[in-house]
Amino acid sequence: MSIFLSMGGYGWYVWMAYGVTALVIAVELLMLRARRRRTLVEAKLAEPEMPVTTRSSLDPAGMA
């Protein structure tokens, strides 16, 4: 395992390249998820007619 991690002495370069790539991809995915959630909430708030009764998220009728 440590042989694998050392990458024949090039571990710093290889893992800095792969690590930062993984990090920025993770950041993009998290930001995308946050944006998706935020936009859905905003869409809910901007509904043409606000329903007075909020359906429980457990209520399957709300899905229909």
Place this chain on the structure above:
Amino acid sequence: MAAHWFLYASPASFYPIAGRMAPWFAAAAAALALVGLWIGLVVAPTDAQQGDAYRIIFIHVPAAWMSMFIYLVMAFWSALALGYNTRLSAMMAQALAPTGALMTFIALWTGAFWGRPTWGTYWAWDARMTSELILLFLYLGVIALRNGIDDPRRADKACSVLTLVGAVNVPIIYFSVKWWNTLHQGSTISMTAAPKMAAIMVTALGLMTLATWGYAIAVALIRVRAIIVERERGASWLSHLPEVRRLVV
């Protein structure tokens, strides 16, 4: 056929289609990346000249290809948006920009960490590296212009114009930097002398390239869905979506 395509060109009808396609591209990307990384990092043998440092190629090259290809696709959608005034094409261009910038950053970053062990420097004013850096500035310019304009319809058109002007410039920038570099003869580095790659390395590179494609498509589809929801706020079809109805605010 044309009528058929214009049917899907409405944000309301594209939204569910994008939602159905995105998970498949995401799953394909994950599976391909997993196999590609396994082959690239574990199975493929150490390179005779570069040692294990060459393994950076498996993310560097796909990211660099993708960074340029996404700009071309953005330019294509921008041209459609200007020519046919279709809202969805502008949204597609908008959805691609952050991922394009991300790919450009990854290409630059991994290039630096590949360059250091192989040519002894993190950065050289090589034509490809310099053009890639300018490409990153172009992406950031498009994103900044988008953020600076409040009216989305104006932002669509302004960003389309800018993207197309940039697309004309990208090859000019590449050749100018290349020429500048040969005049100065500063960097004796030649990136073109790529080592002959074994079949197993080509396999890993191919898998990682496909994974990058899948990732970019999936992310762009998910982002375009968020953009559609942002832009269509208040439309009645939105409030009928199960994911909106299910929400308890």
Place this chain on the structure above:
Amino acid sequence: MAASIESAPAASVQGAVLPAVAWALARDLKISLRSKAELGIQLLFYVIVVTLFPLATTPERSLLAAIGPGVLWVAALLASLLSLSRLFAADHADGTLEQMALSPWPLPALVSGKIAAHWLTTGLPIVLLAPLLSAQYALERDAMWILTAALLIGTPILSLLGGIGAALTLGLRGGGTLLALLVLPLYVPILIFGAGSVDAVRAGFSAGPHLSLLGAGLLVALVGAPFAAAAAVRVALD
């Protein structure tokens, strides 16, 4: 504005490209010559930026001659950028730009006239000052002339590309900074060929290829940029 759109000849103007260019050019020149202090400030900015570099690096003549062309070019980019955000701003604010877009005159031609006025008031003075400033950088005489010629061909491209950026960022918050971010990457080839022409001469080569490429760039920009800028103006007015 004294020279408003109404003073334009109203006769058949379809395809009247040159009169439109000339009219917009004369109008913008008249307006900018009214505020000579502003023009002076831009030139002063250019001179001061050029003066700062030797102070920040070295008074050594061989090094100065090496960095001089690049410094003059970068300062020219910045000085041209400084005035770009005002290219359409006043006309946008008082509604003249809208009148122009609605008028039967071809908008790209009117935009070209405005861009030409921008170059005459900022680009040309920079070109004329270049021989003087290259003395600060110990440039040989032939290098100095090539630098001046390159600036003469290159600065109109700066105004043309900048016109697109100015129209895109019209009326936006933080427009000036955004304009710099959009336009400076597009200036890269001009910078390379412009400063490169002087380097070529100093290295004993001909500056011909550089100047020809700059000239080709100028032709492409002359043909394409007014249309892109006019499209961007229409976008901003929508």
